Amino acid sequence: MKDNEELNRIHKQVGIWLILCCITIFTIVVLGGATRLTGSGLSIPVMKVFKGVIPPMNQAEWKQAFNEYRSTPEYKKTYESSGMDIEAYKSIFWLEFLHRLVGRVLAGIVFFIPFLYFLIRYFFIRRVIAPSLVYKLILMFVLGGLQGLLGWVMVKSGMNIEYAFIQGHEVHVSPYRLTAHLGLAFLIYAYIVRVTLSIWPSKRPSMVDRSTGPLKSFSWLLTGLLFLLILSGGFVAGTQGGLVYQSFPLMNGFVIPPDYFSLEPWYRNLFENRAAVQLDHRVLAFLVFFVTLVFWILAMRKPLAGRAKVLTHSLFLTVILQVVLGVITLLTFVDKDTMTIFLATAHQANALVLFTLLLWLNFELKSD
Secondary structure, eight states: OHHHHHHHHHHHHHHHHHHHHHHHHHHHHHHHHHHHHTTOTTSOOSOOTTGGGSOOOSHHHHHHHHHHHHTSHHIIIIITTTTOOHHHHHHHHHHHHHHHHHHHHIIIIIIHHHHHHHHHIIIIIOOOSOHHHHHHHHHHHHHHHHHHHHHHHHHHHTTOTTTSEEETTEEEOOHHHHHHHHHHHHHHHHHHHHHHHHHSOOOOOOOSSGGGHHHHHHHHHHHHHHHHHHHHHHHHHHHTGGGSOOOSSSBTTBSSOTTTTOSSSGGGHHHHOHHHHHHHHHHHHHHHHHHHHHHHHHHTTSOOOHHHHHHHHHHHHHHHHHHHHHHHHHHHOOTTOHHHHHHHHHHHHHHHHHHHHHHHHHHHTOOO
8 A cells, every 4th residue: 555655646746747848849849830930940050068058248259150141041131141150140149049958958858857756766765656656757757868869960961051941042951851740749748648648646536427428539530630730830940931821711812722733743742842741731721620620529428527527628729719819920920020929939839838738638538
């Protein structure tokens, strides 16, 4: 009995820590979106694991950082002709620096120090933590390292013309690598949320009967569709797809824009053609909304437990908000405009809220 109480106590400590990790990941994702929208992502072309924690402290260091940026394709193609100075460079430096700093805080303080503490407790003090949980924590550590590596690989794509995404006089990171970086962030977040829910000491009420079982499959289908929608949003962001066809519900009077298949070979349009990625994102958004509506109607006819019912209502309201934010962002989108950045960042943040609600709901619908 005492061992069970001790196990619950330790697992609650792990759960609180993992919730803090989720909050930090949420912040990183939102900052990453803002970094992309402001064109700040390539402002720091070198990776300084330890020295990068401290920003330039004097004019000489700012000049060195600026000179490093001036050697990049983005500066040469986008800003060299306009004569960007150090003060203008600082405006794009700070957001990317903050994004990386929060990533380092997550890796080095929020995650790694407690991770070592719980490992030491397990291997050298007392094996109170369940072995399966230890393995899951180790997997989180590995995935976090891969995410950091993928983030740098993404940035490096913007430093190489062969892999960069070129639009007119602008150089961007590869939309493929950007979307992979975003997708992995959501998968890591989902894994941590799932583990947290599974270990949190809670007297979760069971379903009234097993007739609600099909809802679980339906909710997982909805989760998969939402994840596809998030990935498509990555390609919209990576290609700046929001800057074309800024009308709704039609795209400048077209159901399917005439330049949907303007690239060769045809499959490149799905990932690199701004008109195509925007239409695909719209279609997936409508599909997610429709499936959520059907799910909500079916769920209201089932004897759901209290939290499951609250989560279902919250899910429906959040998906409505997500559609509204998406439409308003599209109709008012101006590249690097303050209001645009706020709306688009809110749209991305709400997507993660929606994702969180679905993950939690999936857990609550689990039949005992």
